[in-house]
Amino acid sequence: MTHSRRHALATGLGLLGASALPAFPLAARAAPGYPDNVIKFIIPTPAGGGHDTMMRVIGQKLTESWGQPCIVESRAGASGAIAASAVARATPDGYTLGVGYSALISNLVLQPAQQPYKLADLAPISMLALTPIAIGVRESLNVRTLDQLVALAKSRPGKVSYGSYGPGSGGNFVGELLNMAAGIDTVHVPYKGEAPALQDLIGGQIDTAVVSLGGVSRYPGKICALAVASPTRFPLYPDVPTFAEAGFPDVNMPGFGALFAPASTPKAIIDKLDAEMARIVKLPDVAPKLLELGFEPAGWGPQKLSSFLAEQLALTQKLVATGRIKV
Structure with missing residues (x-):
C-alpha cells in the first residue's frame, strides 16, 4: 500500500x-x-x-x-x-x-x-x-455478459434500470460503482428487500438487479448472473466471474x-x-x-x-x- x-x-x-x-x-x-x-x-x-x-x-x-x-x-x-x-x-x-x-x-x-x-x-x-453481491439480468434482455450490458446501457443512457434491496444498501453501492467504472448511467430502483426486486426483475419491471449472488442464481432460465463484486468467485457458483475478471476491478465491495x-x-x-x-x-x-x-x-x-x-x-x-x- x-x-x-x-x-x-x-x-x-x-x-x-x-x-x-x-x-x-x-x-x-x-x-x-x-x-x-x-x-x-x-x-x-x-x-x-x-x-x-x-x-x-x-x-x-x-x-x-x-x-x-x-x-x-x-x-x-x-x-x-x-x-x-x-x-x-x-x-x-x-x-x-x-x-x-x-x-x-x-x-x-x-x-x-x-x-x-x-x-x-x-x-x-x-x-x-x-x-457476495452480484448483478443479474432478466433473460428477456438478451444480455449474457457484463460487456454486453455495458454496451446496452451506453446505447440507452438513463433507460436501463437496476433494482437493489434498498437505498444505501450494498446493492446500491455496487450498482453505482459499476456506473462509475463503466461510464454508464443506469437508474437505481430501490426495493424493501431482495425478494420484491427479484420478482420485478422476472416480471420485466426492471432490467437488472444487484442483490445477493444466491438470489440472482436462484432462478435459472429467468435471471442470468453476470458478475460478483468479490475478490474471488464463489465456490457454489464457479461459472459467475468477478467484476475484476470482467474488466472492472474497482467494483469490489x-x-x-x-x-x-x-x-x-x-x-x-x-x-x-x-x-x-x-x-x-x-x-x-x-x-x-x-x-x-x-x-x-x-x-x-x-x-x-x-x-x-x-x-x-x-x-x-x-x-x-x-x-x-x-x-
Whole structure:
C-alpha cells in the first residue's frame, strides 16, 4: 500500500473520529477462567435469517468446545444501528458480542449524526464470512455478459434500470460503482428487500438487479448472473466471474458478516475468540452449511478485518461524495 493510500485511509477513519481497531488498556487482562458464563451473540437482522442461522451453527460448536451456552439475540432495525449500539454499550468482558455487516460502515457515512455508535466503540474480532453481491439480468434482455450490458446501457443512457434491496444498501453501492467504472448511467430502483426486486426483475419491471449472488442464481432460465463484486468467485457458483475478471476491478465491495466486542475488551479474550472463530468456520461440518446460506467462510483476524473495514470505509466515502448514493 502506498504512503498516499495509507494516508487517505487514515484520514477517512479520522473523519469518523476513530480507528477501526481500538486501543487496549495496558492493564487489560483476560478474566480468569474465561469463559465461565453464557456467551450472547447480538445479530442486526431478524430471527430466522442467514445471520441467525450462521451464529447458531457457530454457537453450537463454541459450546461444544468451551462448555458454555451460546445464545443468539436479534436486535433488528435501523440498518443494524440498534444491534451495534447494544454491543458498544455492553460490559467489555467477552460475554456480549455482536455481528456487523456492510451497513455498519455505510450508516456512519450516510447519516453520521444519527448513529448511536462509532467504530471506536467496537473491537474487531473476526471476519466470519463474506457475502457476495452480484448483478443479474432478466433473460428477456438478451444480455449474457457484463460487456454486453455495458454496451446496452451506453446505447440507452438513463433507460436501463437496476433494482437493489434498498437505498444505501450494498446493492446500491455496487450498482453505482459499476456506473462509475463503466461510464454508464443506469437508474437505481430501490426495493424493501431482495425478494420484491427479484420478482420485478422476472416480471420485466426492471432490467437488472444487484442483490445477493444466491438470489440472482436462484432462478435459472429467468435471471442470468453476470458478475460478483468479490475478490474471488464463489465456490457454489464457479461459472459467475468477478467484476475484476470482467474488466472492472474497482467494483469490489462484498457484503460481510464480522464479529465484534465492546471496545476495551481485554486483548487476551479477543485473541481467544479470534482463534476459535477461525477454527470453527473452516470445520468440515460447518463450512458447507455456511456456503449453503450464501456465506463464504473467512476466519480473518482483527488486523486483517480492520484493514478491510478501512478500505471499505474509504470506498464508501468516495461514493457518497459523488452524490450518487442517497438515503
